[in-house]
Amino acid sequence: MFWGFVFRLFVGAFVAPIAFSFMLIPLASLLALTMRGAGAKPSPIRTYPIFALLFLGHTYFWGLWAAYCAYLAIMRAADADVGHRWLYYVVAFLFVTAPLGYLSGMERSSAGSAAEDRAVQKGSGLYAGLTIIAFLVFVISPPLVVPVYGWFVAFAVPVEGRARLVLEEKYFGILDRWVARGGPTKEIQTVVQTCDKLVMLESSSPTEILRLSTIDRDEFRFRADVCTKMTANRVYPQPEFRDKTMVSMICDGN
Numbered sequence: 001m002f003w004g005f006v007f008r009l010f011v012g013a014f015v016a017p018i019a020f021s022f023m024l025i026p027l028a029s030l031l032a033l034t035m036r037g038a039g040a041k042p043s044p045i046r047t048y049p050i051f052a053l054l055f056l057g058h059t060y061f062w063g064l065w066a067a068y069c070a071y072l073a074i075m076r077a078a079d080a081d082v083g084h085r086w087l088y089y090v091v092a093f094l095f096v097t098a099p100l101g102y103l104s105g106m107e108r109s110s111a112g113s114a115a116e117d118r119a120v121q122k123g124s125g126l127y128a129g130l131t132i133i134a135f136l137v138f139v140i141s142p143p144l145v146v147p148v149y150g151w152f153v154a155f156a157v158p159v160e161g162r163a164r165l166v167l168e169e170k171y172f173g174i175l176d177r178w179v180a181r182g183g184p185t186k187e188i189q190t191v192v193q194t195c196d197k198l199v200m201l202e203s204s205s206p207t208e209i210l211r212l213s214t215i216d217r218d219e220f221r222f223r224a225d226v227c228t229k230m231t232a233n234r235v236y237p238q239p240e241f242r243d244k245t246m247v248s249m250i251c252d253g254n
Contacts, residue, residue, distance in 0.1 A: 005076045005088060009069065009095040016065050016099040023061055027054050060148075062100065062131040067149040069096045070138035071157045089139060096135045097128045143197065164201065171198045175231045183235030188228075195227035196220075 030050055073092035077085040104124035111117040138145050145153055174194045178187060199220060203212060212220040229238050 002076075002087070005072065006091060008072060009092060012065070012068060013095055013098045013102075017103050020061055020099070020103065023057060024054075027057055058127055059130060062127050063134045064149050064152055065099065066096055066131045066134035067138050067145045067153055068156055069093075070135050071142065071145060071153045074139065074142055075157055093132075093135060096131055100124055100128050100131060143193075146200070167201055168198075171201065179231065179234045183232065188232075191231050192224070192228050195224045195231065198227055199223045 027050070030053075069092040073088040077088040101124075104120060107120045107124075108117050111120055171194050175191060178184070178191055181187075200212065212223075229240060232238060233241050
């Protein structure tokens with residue numbers, strides 16, 4: 001399993017610079033056209049929006065790479081058979097800036113002056129820092145990945161096998177402990193957040209995760225609300241569950 005994890009990171013680190021180059025082509029072409037049509041001294045009004053797009057494109061792409069590395073480490077380290085879980089995080093951290101280092105080396109080798117070389121170093125340092133910060137944030141709080149990069153990690157890092165079982169036990173354990181404490185109302189947000197995670201975890205496919213994360217948020221909220229109410233019903237009887245038709249519909253749907 002560990003070497004499979006390393007192999008996926010290695011392949012990702014190989015593919016990332018290629019994908020980044022393809023993403024950069026239209027933006028760089030747009031900038032070149034703007035500069036060429038603006039004369040010797042282009043107007044900031046014309047160039048700044050392009051530079052802003054380039055910055056946002058860079059930031060989003062390397063954030064996506066950080067999300068992939070973080071989620072892959074989290075999923076593999078969650079396996080019950082894994083020892084030295086910290087090793088997965090360390091290896092993923094080492095890989096997270098590898099594509100940036102490669103691209104930086106390529107740009108520096110073609111730099112025409114010392115000033116251009118320093119500019120490449122500064123730019124690479126900025127994006128490397130942002131990528132590392134994103135990786136650490138996603139490792140500490142994995143749910144933050146979903147709103148921005150959920151569409152990607154759902155396909156690239158599906159939750160499988162023992163990792164799914166471990167997460168299920170963790171989330172159900174949180175709900176059980178809340179019930180065992182008498183269902184403190186001040187902690188109800190913990191139940192809501194845990195049910196949100198369970199809904200995504202129990203989704204049948206990456207396509208369904210993508211659908212629930214984007215175009216079908218109402219369905220996502222319905223499922224999460226049912227989970228929350230079922231948990232609360234164990235402490236505070238909910239009127240909805242007195243309706244046998246409603247109970248039957250929920251049980252048959254699951």
